[in-house]
Amino acid sequence: MEQNKQKTSKGEVWMDKDGFLYQDYPPGTEITIENSLEELKIYRTTFCKDARRPIIVDISNIKTVSKESRDIYSSEEMGDTISAAALIVSNPVSRILGNFYMGISKTKMPVRMFTRVDEAKKWLKDFLP
């Protein structure tokens, strides 16, 4: 069951009954630094006030992510908020984005790419608080 589903300017965030966070975006989304900062704020103030939590981010609908946004995702603040991230990819663009995120950006938490949510949850459960 989705709890506290919140809309962001470019998508939605929620937490399921098991404590997993979810983030997804509508088709054609272009992520800027403002969007990333907004997301970080919601994670910290709404879902991860008491503990770090794992997140499943569906990046399949994202078209571009700016360099500054990628830096926010790999920042100390994000590492202090999110315990692990599973990126759901379903097309070449999202795979390239995921690879860049994992390869070039040095994240402060474990990050992996999955094509299926259930596999992602399986991996992430070890990172539940």
Add this chain to the structure above:
Amino acid sequence: MKKEDPRIESILAAITKIAAGDLDTRIEISDALDETDGIATGINMLAEEVKHRIVQHEDENKQLNDTIAQLQKVKAQLSDSEQIFSQVFQTSPDGITISRLDDGVFVEVNKSFETLTGYTKDEMIGHAVYEFGMWADKSVRDKLLEELKEKGVCVNLESDFKLKNGSIVRGLMSASILNINGVQHLLAISRDITDRKKAERVQQIMYNISNAVNLTKDMNELFLSIQKELGSIFDTTNFFIAFYNKENDTLTLPFFVDEKDSFEAFPAKKTLTGYMIRNDRPILMKDLDISKLVKSGEIEDVGTPSKIWLGAPLKIKDEIIGALVVQHYEDELAYTEKDLEILQFVSSQIGLSIETKRAHDDVNVEKAYFEQLFEGSPETIVLTSNHGKMIRVNSEFEKLFGYAPEEAIGNYIDELIVPNNHLREARSISRKVAKGEKIQVETVRRHKDGRQILVSIMGTPIVIGSKQVGVYGIYRNITDRKKADMALRESEEKRRNSLYSSPDAITVSDLRA
């Protein structure tokens, strides 16, 4: 022919631009999000990353250049500091050393330290300070290390240091801890203050000897004091003071302390002391030089030969009154040229002190004579100021006038013992004596009980130099003598009256005729 995807054209154009350096070039991503868009996304992101890295590297390069510039500046400053330090280190008149704190091994020493200790740099570098036994008192080094651990610095620590030739010098040391390449070192600055200390000691000795003139009860005590004071600088086991009599060219020895010999007096002519007096200068001589003088006939062997002899004439102004001599029978290094200088320096003070003491003694003898004469006199003696205030009276005064000395002293003599009807005459006498005139009168004075006493007075001015400082008066009771005179005169009168009034004829003949 299959129609080419227009996005490939865009990708190729973008790659060309990016290769030319336009890293802001971006390829439009379509909604298809297919492989072609994936390639475009990858190229976009790579361009972004490259741009970011270039900016980052430019910033880092700029920072690096700034750091290099700063380092070069610091290096130049360090180089200047090093040069200054090196110059100070090498040219300092104080001995400077750098040694490791943990084991005391010398890392660097300067020229002054070589001169100071007698060890060469090569002998010291790589060896611990302990190996040289430089610290005469190891507890002082412990104190230094303790203070360094506590405060990191130690200033003006005095200690004795042993030199290579075995002699001991007094040093003043300051030290601080220095970190060289992470290893703690001791930077120590040492100064030889032996001469300064000796000079201070000499000043003290001169002061003490000068004081001893007043503090010692006789000449022998003064000589003992001089021997003790000089003994704090050099060996005075064999020590004598001689007085020189120019008239008969002899030396008398009022103070003679010696392990081997004993003299009271000897002719000056053929002695080393006499030789020194003739030449009018202090002498430091070893046995070989003394032998040469003996062989040349200048002097003769007197007493046990000493290994080293040090003496100085004692002078008052330009006149030699005697000599002060120390000698050692075993150690020919017992005295040095510096001791000679010191002896020369203090000998004038010693001569003056001895002469002053002699004068004091003479004064004391004179004073004793005076006391005997004053108190033992059968006459009444009074000392007054020029204005007649009594300064001192002898015991006869009380017998004659009835006033005890403590009653009389401080009072004016005319007010105490002159009857009212003799005040004018008494004042006249006082004025005359005050003007330096000697007087001798017979008059009347008053006893404490009011009796009038016939006295003869002899008043004499007391003059020191050309200045009259008081009056010396001798009073003699002449009442009995006057009465006897009166009785005699009355008896003669009676005899004369009976002779002329007799009815018989009386003749007086001179039978010798």
